Amino acid sequence: xxxxxKFDYTILTKKIVEEKLAALNLKFSVIGFGEIExxxxxxxxxxxxxxxxxxxxxxxxxxxxxxxxxxxxxxTITEMVNSEEPLSVKSSVYLTExxxxxxxxxxxxxxxxxxxxxxxxIMIQKIELAKNLILNNQLTLTEIAYQLNYSSVAHLSTQFKxxxxxxxxxxxxxxxxxxxxxxxx
Amino acid sequence: MQKNHITIALADDDExxxxxxxxxxxxxxxxxxxxxxxxxxxxxxxLHHPETILPNILFLDLxxxxxxxxxxLLEIKKVEKFNDIAIAIYSTSSSEExxxxxxxxxxxxxIKKPSDFDTLKKILREVVTLNWQYxxxxxxxxxxxLRM
Numbered sequence: 001x002x003x004x005x006k007f008d009y010t011i012l013t014k015k016i017v018e019e020k021l022a023a024l025n026l027k028f029s030v031i032g033f034g035e036i037e038x039x040x041x042x043x044x045x046x047x048x049x050x051x052x053x054x055x056x057x058x059x060x061x062x063x064x065x066x067x068x069x070x071x072x073x074x075x076t077i078t079e080m081v082n083s084e085e086p087l088s089v090k091s092s093v094y095l096t097e098x099x100x101x102x103x104x105x106x107x108x109x110x111x112x113x114x115x116x117x118x119x120x121x122i123m124i125q126k127i128e129l130a131k132n133l134i135l136n137n138q139l140t141l142t143e144i145a146y147q148l149n150y151s152s153v154a155h156l157s158t159q160f161k162x163x164x165x166x167x168x169x170x171x172x173x174x175x176x177x178x179x180x181x182x183x184x185x
Numbered sequence: 186m187q188k189n190h191i192t193i194a195l196a197d198d199d200e201x202x203x204x205x206x207x208x209x210x211x212x213x214x215x216x217x218x219x220x221x222x223x224x225x226x227x228x229x230x231x232l233h234h235p236e237t238i239l240p241n242i243l244f245l246d247l248x249x250x251x252x253x254x255x256x257x258l259l260e261i262k263k264v265e266k267f268n269d270i271a272i273a274i275y276s277t278s279s280s281e282e283x284x285x286x287x288x289x290x291x292x293x294x295x296i297k298k299p300s301d302f303d304t305l306k307k308i309l310r311e312v313v314t315l316n317w318q319y320x321x322x323x324x325x326x327x328x329x330x331l332r333m
Contacts, residue, residue, distance in 0.1 A: 165333055
């Protein structure tokens with residue numbers, strides 16, 4: 001005889017995920033379809049176990065945990081750099097507090113995935129912000145240096161040149177010429 | 186950069202320079218695919234070919250037969266589908282005029298060819314990683330200028 005089955009995929013997947021995660025002794029809650037929250041931060045080994053257990057059923061962790069954390073680090077840094085309030089703590093302390101991981105872990109993971117260090121990334125972000133402020137023409141270099149927490153214009157200029165190879169004024173001149181150029185075309 | 190590779194193209198009429206360039210990338214352990222072209226005309230044909238996977242970064246020598254790097258730069262900047270390519274001038278010249286002109290015409294990076302291999306590796310690594318930041322971190326590409 002033949003029997004006809006009807007599936008509810010949502011219940012099915014939810015059950016599988018719940019059973020598999022429970023079997024690994026993980027505390028978690030199901031936020032919604034396709035999204036779960038693990039209550040503890042998990043090690044790479046544990047993550048591998050979850051990935052294997054679920055892959056049997058064709059379930060994949062879409063973005064790996066690392067990429068998500070990297071994105072969080074970047075977002076936190078961007079927010080930190082763009083905030084007008086000067087930082088009261090060192091950036092390493094700030095990141096540790098915001099992201100609940102040791103700075104050593106964050107910094108190793110970041111370098112491993114992005115090929116650049118957190119320190120360098122912060123520097124790049126600050127210089128990017130300096131570029132935008134320079135192009136806005138509303139603040140002087142002295143004011144920009146102050147806003148970005150540099151001790152002096154010289155310090156800002158040195159770091160600008162270190163990252164871009166050109167001085168802030170050369171940057172300003174080139175972009176201005178480019179704009180004239182594109183108006184001509 | 187974990188899984189995907191970065192595509193790199195170089196146009197340079199000097200064979201030794203092309204080899205150095207390829208060797209440098211091989212030793213860098215960054216996941217790259219490098220194509221090289223021996224003059225500007227060949228490069229432009231490559232870029233315009235419909236099946237070409239456009240490079241993430243294009244390195245342009247300035248002095249080349251048939252079509253020089255500056256002409257290539259002007260041509261590339263006029264084509265919309267080439268907008269995402271970061272352009273690096275890769276030249277023996279370090280004249281302020283060349284640097285400024287190419288930047289104004291839309292080059293993102295200006296590299297004076299180094300004389301030794303280790304420096305070349307260091308420079309290429311820096312260029313690729315910074316370009317990657319622009320690519321992945323929502324930075325404004327219009328403001329991407331780098332001189333090495």
